[in-house]
Amino acid sequence: MDKNLQRIISESSFESDTIREDEGYLHVRVSRVHVLELLLSAKQRFDMETLQLISVVDRIEDAVFQLTWILEDSGGTSVFMISADYPRENCTVPTIGDIWPTAILFERELHEMYGIDFPGNPRQNEDFLLEDWRELPPMRRDFDTLEYSLRTYGERRKRTHTDPREYIADSIDEWDTPVPMKDFER
Amino acid sequence: MKFTDIVSPFLAWSRAAKKADTIPYPQKSNPGSDRYRGFHRNDLDKCIGCGRCEEICQNLAIGMVQVEDSQPVKGDSGLRPLVDYGRCCWCALCIDVCSTGSLSLSNSYSWTTYNADTCAYIPGTDEKAWDHTPKGYSQDNSILKWAGSPRVSMPAARPDKRVDSFEEVIRGYSPEQAAIEAARCIQCGLCVTACPAHMHIPEYLRAIADGDYAGAVKLFFDNNPLPEMCGKVCTRECESVCAMGYQGEAIAIRWLKRFACEQFESLSDVLAVDEKPLEQGRGKVAIIGTGPAGLSAAYYLSRMGFEAHVFDKDEEGGGVAQHAIPEYRLPAAGYEKQMDVFRKAGAHFHYGTEVNDADILKMSDDYDAVFIAAGLQKSSEFRIPGVELPGVKHAFYFLMNKPEDGSIDVGARVLVIGGGNVAMDTARTCLRLGSEVVISYRRRIVDMPADEEEIEEAMEESIDFRPQTIPIRIEKAGQRLKYFYAEAEMIDDPNGGRPKPVRKDDIEHGIEIDTVFLAIGQSSDLGFLPEVIAEKMTIQWGEIEVDKDQYTGVKNIYAGGDITPGAGDIITAIADGMRAAKAIRDGGNLIVNLK
Structure with missing residues (x-):
């Protein structure tokens, strides 16, 4: 594994769990209080120049959002990923827009899609993709897409549907059995 | 009039040689990326109408519909998915779960129509421009490939141990194993099209998954009064068309039937059949x-x-x-x-x-x-020189006489001629009686009419298979017999029938044996x-x-x-x-x- 990548965590003052490592690739999980420190040191001391993406997984079962920051070095040869869990309820994550300006856009998207608050991000309340959205943020797993689409768009077009199981049974007269077990409720 | 009004038209001309800032017209196409999730395609040769795509669709965008006057046939419900693009959110879960991999998404994303209600079609049936585009999202290029779970394997006796006795090879599922296996069923009902008795398979699998074994047994008897026998030795046409079997393994329908029957000492108690028949005196x-x-x-x-x-x-x-x-x-x-x-x-x-x-x-x-x-x-007659010798027997009569007790002496080395279930049963029985067994069959192993499983188990038990061997004659050799055969090669039938075995050379091979069993059919x-x-x-x-x-x-x-x-x-x-x-x-x- 890349020595440079290894040093990012070995020279830090706090603990981290390695999720996956490979040639030119390291993915660690840290406590959320250390995220900013690790991101800063990765950029300033270890050449992790580019912020590729910030991703979110809605782990609704654990009541957390798992955020992952994906960084790449200036040569494009190694990738460093930092994951941390944040409570799902009123989720607040510090902005890193002043470290990587591109984060302002990424965080704006996450604010719209998951409702995560990035205090300090000057543009997070501007619409990203959705216009005038007043519902639960749509990428949250508790957002019911079917309910929303039925409520908003209605039965625009009558849906036709045939159940394969019933269609087969009807066509071969399957339930015409000589002695159906009537006491069995099906 | 202002000065600029005179000059402006000429200033505009000065831009004539520059690149336009406006959107070009007519619009140029901008194709989606190679794995873009665009409009659906369906390979109708592969689609079996199981409805798994409809089941997974979170937005009710997919509905299974009749295509013209199609009817269910063996292994195909005749229904096809209709996709409504007013609902589809392009998540591609329908592609990930497709039983046969017939459904895929093209990388086309643009379609103009004047009526929103027509923005729905049956992929594959309704012709679209993107039907034959190679790019898009499919199981071939997805990371997941196909979403399905493996079959719960059936505990069985080890080949080297089981040949020592006539104890049943299959051990049976535990309730936990049965529940997991039965829950794999997607309730499409294709199995019913293949079962000659049209048993209510999805319903009884669900009953077994729910732990309602009595309910399952009652459902068996709707169309099959011998479920325990079928649970052990059925040819299970149902499993051959199981939607789960295309990319994974078919549901173990036979073993689950066996499992439900095994849960009861008496099946008549479950059915309450000793109560008076439904109607008396009909003839x-x-x-x-x-x-x-x-x-x-x-x-x-x-x-x-x-x-x-x-x-x-x-x-x-x-x-x-x-x-x-x-x-x-x-x-x-x-x-x-x-x-x-x-x-x-x-x-x-x-x-x-x-x-x-x-x-x-x-x-x-x-x-x-x-x-x-x-x-x-009757066991079919077989005419080669020497079949009249003592020691040449019909396998069918041998099996009917229940040879398991060892009352029939078959000698140290046995030859079975044939490739059907009777041949396999005879060979494996003789093996258990302590003989060395050779099977001689005219065609290849893949041509054998016996159940695949029986052939597999016989091979595991180290029976000596000699496929593509043509019997020539049987001779007496002292106290024993000698069987002569020639090797055969398979010649394709120009009329499209199955390949025929034809003698390859003049060489005669001979093996010494004690008993020959003829197993070439019954009449x-x-x-x-x-x-x-x-x-x-x-x-x-x-x-x-x-x-x-x-x-x-x-x-x-x-x-x-x-x-x-x-x-x-x-x-x-x-x-x-x-x-x-x-x-x-x-x-x-x-x-x-x-x-």
Whole structure:
């Protein structure tokens, strides 16, 4: 594994769990209080120049959002990923827009899609993709897409549907059995 | 007029040579990326209409619909998915779960229509410009490939241990294993199209998954009164069309049926069959043979209030299915449990009663209907020099005599000629009796008519398979026999039939053996049919032709099982018996008195 990548965590003052490592690739999980420190040191001391993406997984079962920051070095040869869990309820994550300006856009998207608050991000309340959205943020797993689409768009077009199981049974007269077990409720 | 009004038109011309800032017209296409999730495509040759795409769709964008007047056929429901793009959110879950991989997304994303209601179509059936584009999202290029779970493997005795005894090879599922396996079913019902008896498979699998074993057993008896036997040795056509079997493994439908039956000491208690039949005094039916077809007809007729009399020349009854299948596949201990159901259902059994032509004539007078299910009783003859030598035997008669007790001495080395189930059963039985076994078959192993599983198990048990060997003769060699064969090569049939084995060279190979078993097929013995009846029937290759109601064309006389043309397996015979019972109930051909 890349020595440079290894040093990012070995020279830090706090603990981290390695999720996956490979040639030119390291993915660690840290406590959320250390995220900013690790991101800063990765950029300033270890050449992790580019912020590729910030991703979110809605782990609704654990009541957390798992955020992952994906960084790449200036040569494009190694990738460093930092994951941390944040409570799902009123989720607040510090902005890193002043470290990587591109984060302002990424965080704006996450604010719209998951409702995560990035205090300090000057543009997070501007619409990203959705216009005038007043519902639960749509990428949250508790957002019911079917309910929303039925409520908003209605039965625009009558849906036709045939159940394969019933269609087969009807066509071969399957339930015409000589002695159906009537006491069995099906 | 201002000065700029005069100059502006000329200033505009100064831009003539520069690149336009506006959107170009006509618009140029901007194709989606290689794995873009665009409009659906469906390969109709692969789609089986299982409805798994519809089931997974979170937005009800997919509905299974009839395509023209398509009907269900074996392994295909005839339905196809219709996608509504007013609902589709392009998540591609339908692609990930597609049973056959027929559904995919093209990388086309642009479609203009003046009516929003027409923005839906049946992929594959309604022709679209993107039907044949190579790019897009499919199981071939997705990371997941296909979303399905593996089959719960069946515990079985180890090959090196099981050959020492006739103990059953299959051990059976535990309740936990059965629940996991049954829950894999997606309830599409394709299996029902393949089962000759049209058993209610999705319903009983769900009952087993829910732990309602009695409910499952009751569902079995709707179309099959021999579920335990089928749970052990059925040919399981159902599993061959299972939607889960295309990219994973079919649901173990047979093993689950066996599991549910094994949960009860007595099946008649579950069914409460000893209560009085549903309707009394509907008429008398004579049934010839106590194999699966005869028993099936007897059960349903008795339960419907008919007086069913079953005749069998054997003292025990049970037919070839019960007696010729060795102990390690179908233990005889289960026979009583099964017969208990028929007796309590009210069927009358007359064992040790051989029926001759005069009896049949009398029966057609005395009974309201006769159902002939006499099966195949003769082992086919095989003509090579030396078959008359002592030590050359018919495998079928050998199996029927229950050789498991070791009363028949087969010697140290046995040769079985043939590649069907009788050949496999004989070979594996002799192996368990302590002999070394060789199987000689004219064609390749893939051409063998025996169940794949039986061939596999026989190979595991280290039986010496000699495929593509043509028998030449058998000679006496001291106390033993010598079998001569030639090697064959497969020649393709120009007429499209299966390849034929043709002798490769003049070399004769010989092996010394103690006993030769001939297992090249069985045939019927129609000697008991009176001439006046036989001549009115259509009989071909020793089999009685019947219509879809098992009716022979002779008043009041029905036939089923191996004596009629068909697949020749247990479940087909059971279905025959049930169909005959239904036809007798409906009385279409019931005109009392033949003469």
